[in-house]
Amino acid sequence: MANIQQIAQEAGVSVATVSRVLNNATSVTQKTRLKVKRAINELNYEPSMLGRNLRKSESRLILVLLPSISNPFYNEIINGIQNSSIANNYNILLCETDSKPERENIYFNMVKNKLADGVISMDPTVNMQKLNELAKNHPVILCSEYEEGGTIPYVTIDSELAAYQAVKHLIRLGNEKIALISSDEKFLYARLRRAGYERALKEFQLPIRDEWIYHTKELEFQNGVQAMRMLLQLEEKPTAVFAVSDTLAIGALKALKAESELPNPIAVVGFDNISFSNMTYPTLTTISQPMYKMGYLAVDMLMNSMKDEKVESIVLDHELIIRDSTMW
Amino acid sequence: MANIQQIAQEAGVSVATVSRVLNNATSVTQKTRLKVKRAINELNYEPSMLGRNLRKSESRLILVLLPSISNPFYNEIINGIQNSSIANNYNILLCETDSKPERENIYFNMVKNKLADGVISMDPTVNMQKLNELAKNHPVILCSEYEEGGTIPYVTIDSELAAYQAVKHLIRLGNEKIALISSDEKFLYARLRRAGYERALKEFQLPIRDEWIYHTKELEFQNGVQAMRMLLQLEEKPTAVFAVSDTLAIGALKALKAESELPNPIAVVGFDNISFSNMTYPTLTTISQPMYKMGYLAVDMLMNSMKDEKVESIVLDHELIIRDSTMW
DNA sequence: CAATATATTGTAATCGATTACAAAGTAAAA
DNA sequence: TTTTACTTTGTAATCGATTACAATATATTG
Structure with a gap:
C-alpha cells in the first residue's frame, strides 16, 4: 500500500502539498491539485489513519460500555448513538463488559492509551470509582444508568x-x-x-x-x-x-x-x-x-464535553x- | 499524559530500555527494570497505542459487519466473536451497515486505512464485489451468510x-x-x-x-x-x-x-x-x-488468515x- | 591480567501522517 | 521595471512508540 511519500514523488510535489489536497486545504492550485489526485488514483492510495491519528492525537472512536448486547433494551439506544456518532464523524466501539472488571479494564485502558476519544457508559455494573477517575482526564457521559450526586453528566429518565x-x-x-x-x-x-x-x-x-x-x-x-x-x-x-x-x-x-x-x-x-x-x-x-433520543443526545453531550464546554445532565420524558x- | 521520553528521563535510561520493559523483553537487569517501573508508576504512565500501532502497522481491531444489531440472531454469534477476539488480544468493532452502501464504505475504508486489521462479515446485504476487492489485500471471513463459489472463506451451516x-x-x-x-x-x-x-x-x-x-x-x-x-x-x-x-x-x-x-x-x-x-x-x-461456535470459529479463521495460512471453509451442524x- | 564472549544499554532510524515556518512564485502597485 | 503584497509550495520537526545496530559493561576463559 502506497504512502504519502510515494504520492508526493509520483505527483512531483512535496508531502505537505499532498497532505493539503487530502485535507481540502484552500491554498493549492487547481493544477497541482489535479496532479496529486491523479497520483492518488494511479497508486490506489488511501491515507493511513494510524499516522494521522498519531499526529493529531485522536482516534475518532467512541467507546460504548454495556453489560451485554443480548439485552434488547440497548438496541435502540445504540442506534441513536450510532447515527449521532456518524453524523459527527466518529465511530463507536461497542464494548460488552459482561460485568467483568477485567473486561472493563481493557476498555478503560483503550481510552487512556488514546485508542478512543471518549466513553458513553450504559453499564449499571460499571466500577463508578474507576469511571470517575477516568472522567478527570477524558470525556465521559452516562446514559440511562447514572450516579446520584455524581459529577459525570448523564441523560436518563425519571x-x-x-x-x-x-x-x-x-x-x-x-x-x-x-x-x-x-x-x-x-x-x-x-x-x-x-x-x-x-x-x-x-x-x-x-x-x-x-x-x-x-x-x-x-x-x-x-x-x-x-x-x-x-x-x-x-x-x-x-x-x-x-x-x-x-x-x-x-x-x-x-x-x-x-x-x-x-x-x-x-x-x-x-x-x-x-x-x-x-x-x-x-x-x-x-x-x-425515548431510547433512540437518549442515545443521540448522549453523543451530543460527549461532543460538547470534548470541546471542553460545560455539559448539563438531561432527564427525558417517558410514557406508559x-x-x-x-x-x- | 506522560510519554516514553519522560519515563526514560525520569528513570535515567534510554527510551529503548523503557520500551523493553514495556514489552517484557528479556535483556533488562532487574535493577533497571525496577527503576523504569518506578518511573512508570510515578508519572502514571500509559503507553500510547497510537504510537505503537503506527510503528507496528496494526490496530488489533476486527471489524464485524452486520446489517442491524436489533436482529437477535446475531447476539450469540457476537458473543462468540467477542470472546475469541479477546482471547487473541484483539478487540472488535461492531459495524451496523443498516444495509446502506455509505455506511459500508466507511467501514471498508477503516480497513484500508489500517484502522482495523481484518473483517468478519455477517451481512447478507454486503456488496460482494467490493468485499472481494478488499479481501485481496486484507483478511476477510464470512460468517453465516456466504458466497457460493466465492473465494472468501466462510463458516456456516447447511x-x-x-x-x-x-x-x-x-x-x-x-x-x-x-x-x-x-x-x-x-x-x-x-x-x-x-x-x-x-x-x-x-x-x-x-x-x-x-x-x-x-x-x-x-x-x-x-x-x-x-x-x-x-x-x-x-x-x-x-x-x-x-x-x-x-x-x-x-x-x-x-x-x-x-x-x-x-x-x-x-x-x-x-x-x-x-x-x-x-x-x-x-x-x-x-x-x-451453533451460533456461539460459529462466531468463535470465524475469529480463529481470521487469525489464521492474518498469519497468511490457508483457511478452509467450515460447515457446522444444526439441530431441529x-x-x-x-x-x- | 588480558583477551574474548556475552549481557545490557543507548543511538538513531523508522512507521505515515500534519503543520509551523521558510522559500519561491505570481500578481498588483508604484 | 522595481517593489511590495499575497499565493502557493517545500523543508523539516513532530506525534510516541519499536527495533536494528552500535556501544558499553560484565562475565568467562586461558
Whole structure:
C-alpha cells in the first residue's frame, strides 16, 4: 500500500502539498491539485489513519460500555448513538463488559492509551470509582444508568416517577396486591423503581409486603420466569406484577401461561418497551423510554464535553404504553 | 499524559530500555527494570497505542459487519466473536451497515486505512464485489451468510438441509399444505432455505403453490405478522408454515393468535433458535444454529488468515428443536 | 591480567501522517 | 521595471512508540 511519500514523488510535489489536497486545504492550485489526485488514483492510495491519528492525537472512536448486547433494551439506544456518532464523524466501539472488571479494564485502558476519544457508559455494573477517575482526564457521559450526586453528566429518565405511574395504573385497575420483580438493588434504577413502586402503594394505603418483592440476579427471560414461579407459590398471591424490565416481565408472562389453574388473570407491567414486548401473548403493558433520543443526545453531550464546554445532565420524558397484559 | 521520553528521563535510561520493559523483553537487569517501573508508576504512565500501532502497522481491531444489531440472531454469534477476539488480544468493532452502501464504505475504508486489521462479515446485504476487492489485500471471513463459489472463506451451516428437515418434520405431522415465509431471494440463505422447502415437498409429492410462498422485505417481527395475515386471507389456507427466521415466525404466531376463528391450529417452524423463541406462546419449533461456535470459529479463521495460512471453509451442524408451535 | 564472549544499554532510524515556518512564485502597485 | 503584497509550495520537526545496530559493561576463559 502506497504512502504519502510515494504520492508526493509520483505527483512531483512535496508531502505537505499532498497532505493539503487530502485535507481540502484552500491554498493549492487547481493544477497541482489535479496532479496529486491523479497520483492518488494511479497508486490506489488511501491515507493511513494510524499516522494521522498519531499526529493529531485522536482516534475518532467512541467507546460504548454495556453489560451485554443480548439485552434488547440497548438496541435502540445504540442506534441513536450510532447515527449521532456518524453524523459527527466518529465511530463507536461497542464494548460488552459482561460485568467483568477485567473486561472493563481493557476498555478503560483503550481510552487512556488514546485508542478512543471518549466513553458513553450504559453499564449499571460499571466500577463508578474507576469511571470517575477516568472522567478527570477524558470525556465521559452516562446514559440511562447514572450516579446520584455524581459529577459525570448523564441523560436518563425519571425512573421513580415512571414506576410510580406504572403501579398507579395497576391500582386504578383495582389491584391491591401488587408484586415487584426487581433486579439487584446495587443498581440505581432498581432502587428508584422500587421507590416509585412503594410511593404508589403508600399513597393508596396498600400493603408493602416483603414476600411480594422478588430480586433476580440477572435480567434474562429465565429470571422472570423463575421470579413469577416463586410468587405463584405464595399462600397469598399477588393479583398484579410490576417488573423493572421487559425481559423480566416477559418471563413472568411465560410463567403465568404455564400455570393453567389461575382463578383470575394476573396483570403485568414491564419497563423499556423493547420491540418484542408487542409480540408476546398477551402483549405487554410497559413504560416506553425515548431510547433512540437518549442515545443521540448522549453523543451530543460527549461532543460538547470534548470541546471542553460545560455539559448539563438531561432527564427525558417517558410514557406508559397500555397493552393487553393489564386488561385480560 | 506522560510519554516514553519522560519515563526514560525520569528513570535515567534510554527510551529503548523503557520500551523493553514495556514489552517484557528479556535483556533488562532487574535493577533497571525496577527503576523504569518506578518511573512508570510515578508519572502514571500509559503507553500510547497510537504510537505503537503506527510503528507496528496494526490496530488489533476486527471489524464485524452486520446489517442491524436489533436482529437477535446475531447476539450469540457476537458473543462468540467477542470472546475469541479477546482471547487473541484483539478487540472488535461492531459495524451496523443498516444495509446502506455509505455506511459500508466507511467501514471498508477503516480497513484500508489500517484502522482495523481484518473483517468478519455477517451481512447478507454486503456488496460482494467490493468485499472481494478488499479481501485481496486484507483478511476477510464470512460468517453465516456466504458466497457460493466465492473465494472468501466462510463458516456456516447447511441451510438447504436444515430447511428440508424442518419441512419434513411438518409433513410427518400430517401437514400437506405448507407455506413458506421467506425474505428477499437476493440473499443466499433465502434461496437455499427455499430449495430445502421445495425438496421436501417434492419428495412427498406435495404441491408447491406460489401463493403459499410469501416474501418479506425485512426480518422484523412486523413483517412476519404481515405475511401471516396475507396467508390467512387465502381461499385455500395452509395448515403449516415454515419461516426462514425466528423473527418472522414469531410475528406469524402473533398474527395467528389474533385470528380467533381458526378451525385447526396452524403449525409454525422458525429458524435460528433466538432466545425469544422459547418465550412465545406457543413456544417455537425451530432450527438451532451453533451460533456461539460459529462466531468463535470465524475469529480463529481470521487469525489464521492474518498469519497468511490457508483457511478452509467450515460447515457446522444444526439441530431441529421441537417445541409447542408444531404440536398444539 | 588480558583477551574474548556475552549481557545490557543507548543511538538513531523508522512507521505515515500534519503543520509551523521558510522559500519561491505570481500578481498588483508604484 | 522595481517593489511590495499575497499565493502557493517545500523543508523539516513532530506525534510516541519499536527495533536494528552500535556501544558499553560484565562475565568467562586461558
